[in-house]
Structure formats: C-alpha cells, structure tokens
Amino acid sequence: MLNTNDIMETIRMIQDDHLDIRTITMGISLLDCCDSDIDVSCQKVYNKITRLAKDLVKTGEDIEKKYGIPIINKRISVTPIAMLVGASGGDPVKYALTLEKAANAVGVNFLGGYSALVHKGFAAGDLELIRSIPEALAVTDHVCSSVNIGSTKAGINLDAVKLMGQIVRQASERTADRDCIGAAKLVIFCNAPEDNPFMAGAFHGPGEPDCVINVGVSGPGVVRAALAKFGQDKNITEIADIIKKTAFKITRMGQLVGTEASQRLGVPFGIVDLSLAPTPEVGDSVAYILEEIGLEKCGCHGTTATLAMLNDAVKKGGVMASSMVGGLSGAFIPVSEDAGMIAAARCGSLKIEKLEAMTAVCSVGLDMICVPGDTPAEVISAVIADEAAIGMINSKTTAVRLIPAIGKQVGDELEFGGLLGSGPVMALNTYSPAKFINRGGHIPAPIQSLKN
C-alpha cells in the first residue's frame, strides 16, 4: 500500500519545490536524408522530422497529465548538419530554415543539431556550416547550434578555437537588437556527448540509433528543500547521503516518463540525463543548494569543494535509479538561468575565475555568462581554449556559452526571458592572448598516465 508520507512528499516536491522533467528530447538521425541536391535534402529532412516527431508534443502533454508532473520542454536533436552540408553542398542556412519550419510544424520548444564536430580537423561542410552559424541563429528562433573543438583522445583544434571566438561575437552582433540571443543558442564543446537532451548543446551523434527518446530531469529546488528540512546540524557525509537519496527520487521520475514516452511513441528509450538543471525561479537554484550547505554566498572559497560533493552525490543517487544514464549528467551552473548565481554575480562574490574552477568538478562549463560587448574575439577564443583544456585533461565534457553583450559594460544586464533568464555582464581579464590564439594549429592529445 502507498504510504501517506510518500504521497505527500511527492506532491510537495512538485508543488513547492519545482520538481519537473526539464525535457523529453527526441533524437533523430538525418544521415539517410543526404542528397547531392540541397533542396531535395532539405525536403527529406523536413519530412523525416515531421513524420517521427508529429506526436511528440501531444505525448509529452498526455504524460504530464497522467502523472501530474510538469514536462517543461519538448525538444528534438538531429544529426550534426555539417555532415549533410558535406554531402549536399549549398548554403547551410537553408538547413537552418528547414529545421525551424519543422520545429514550428511539430510545436517543439527547441531543435538542436546545427552542429559540426571538428576536434581533429575540418571535413567537407564543417567550415561552411560554422561560418553560417551567426546568420542561421539570427534568422531562426528554435534552432540551436554547437561545435565540438576538442576531446581527450584528439586534443584541441586551435584553428577552430580561433574561429569560434569570432563566430560567437558575430552571433551576438547579428542579434544585438534582441539582447544578443544568437550567442545564447551556441555552445562550444570539448568531449561533447552524443546523447545529450539539454540545449543549446543537444545533437544526435552519428553513433546513435535512427530515432531515440532521451530525458533530462531537473530538481535543484527539491535538493535544497531536502537539505533545509533534514540537513540541519548534519555532517557533510550525511549531507551527501541526503543528496543521493533525493537524486534517486528525481531520476526515477525521468526513468518513468522516458519509458512511457518511448512506449507511446514506439521509439527506443535512450538515456536519462541526471543533471540538476536550474531555472531562473527563486526556489530552483544550484547556487542556493551550495548556500544551504553552508556558504554565505556562492563563489566564496569552499564553492568548488561543495559543488564537487554535490555533483558526485547526484550521480551516485541517479545511476541506481535509471537503467541507462548518459548525456551531461551532473550539476549545471548556467549563470543567467540560476537565481542564486545571478545574485552572487551581481554582488561580486562570483567571478569568472571561480566559475572556471567550478567547471573542473561539475557538469558542463562556463554557461550563459554575459561578457562586455567590446571583448575581442581572441579573448573569447582563449576562454574557450582554457575551458576545453580542463575538459581534455580531466576526461570530462566542458562547454562555453558566452554572450558578448554588444554595447554594454560590466554592471549592465541582458534579459533573455523564459528558461534562459537574465544575466549581469561579468568582467573578463583584459590582457591579450592574441598571439597564442593566432598561432593556430592543434594542441596534441594529452597523455593518459602519470596523473599529477
């Protein structure tokens, strides 16, 4: 028999602590849509997406109703479009417009995969796609883009790093009248996972099946509430245990929803991504979890240690709750999407250097950070290089999503709205790394022994 306390706990998690399923993401392979004629290729892409995903949104809504748990986004990820451009040639923006049309037709919130994988070098279609990213993100609303520029096995493609600094700036400049939203839809990865359901970095890797359902859970609010309720006067071992138990419960929701969605849609179930994904809502912040553990303000000394413990405990709890775990799985720290991070950045406690250190022990990287509008492309490239180096050496995924706030300075703010939130412009070190970045070439893959 169901226990009254268990029932009330679930209701409280959803009602008061913002427990939700962040996204059901359908991964769709477009490899069979390649054609030497780009218009034929686009038509096939449109047909395949709208055929496979026609019931995705409706199914999400039905499951939401059945279990009473909000499913915030329904999304699609596709094969990196650079592969199609390689086969078809032509203007890659045609693909972006096709993806936008397909996203609108099936009613999803985002569609990711306007991507290129260039960690070892540029193949046919890669450079064309990368150069078209600013235009593609300016003329579409739902399309998201990502570029993988490094990996532990391949090293870091410094030519791509240099180019991406310029592309990030251009993406911002092209959308300066819309709070530079273009750059908020562009992620630069090292060690990008092929099955990530979260945006803007989702794409459907070439090693994935034809169509698959991946689920991303949320739940920082639930973890914070559990610590506030049971964590007073507990030592850090006990705190880690509370986080593990809570992560288990959150992930079970993801597993349930993913299994059900995959059955209803007749598509194989891929993975649950165990990430603690914050939203700008006040109760739903990763920074507030760290503060609940005992930091006066996120960003102070002790932040890296508490975050490392949190990230690890979330994984330990989540892994047992799901049959297949993947994606980015860990705690996210996107500044503009997290009320506690925004507050910490505003008051000066959280700085870019600390954020960089935090990315060495948690999921993803320097995410949704607004930087001064006059930041040179080389500085953005160097931030990307630093972050990629952390990922490469530590065999983990790292990413950079910086938004150069065109026409704005430190202290100003950008307002993206919705899940993307709003962010204060944060200071970067202004000394120039231009000579390093302009050298180009490739940082060789790191040695995997002698770990010091």
Add this chain to the structure above:
Amino acid sequence: MRAVITVIGQDRPGILARVSTECAQVNANVRDMTQSILKDVFTMIMVVDISELKGSFSDFVDQMKQVGEEMQVSIHVMHEDIFNSMHRI
C-alpha cells in the same frame, strides 16, 4: 490501474461528499482513503480504481481540478505509478 487523489485546503463541510460523488459519477471505485485535519488544514488521500473509468483519465484529471477550484481546495489526481516508481525499488 489505480490513481491517487489528494485534497489539501481549508476544512469545510462537504469536501469528502463532493469528491466521492464525482468519483462515483465517472465510475472511479474508491479503494482506500485517509483523512486528517491539522490546524484547520484538511488533507485527504484517496486511492481509486480507474480500470472501469467512464471517459478518459485526462478528462477526469481536469474535472477534479475544476471541482477543487470550485471548493477552494487543491485537488490533484495522479496515476499511482509515479508514487511507486519514486518510493519503491
């Protein structure tokens, strides 16, 4: 197939009567129930069998939500699987 109905709100006469009547009308069979009042806050948990439900589960969810709004209490109807999967290994 069973669903869990939870009702939380200010205590007043007729809440239980109204919720059970709604259940009876759509052929949702009440299997178990617990109810308590703490400092005037009415909390009720009802487990109902929905295998013979008239109409769709989705409509039942909407209908009960509407009833909650009318009675100024919060009513949630959720499939029991969500509780089983969260709290049982």
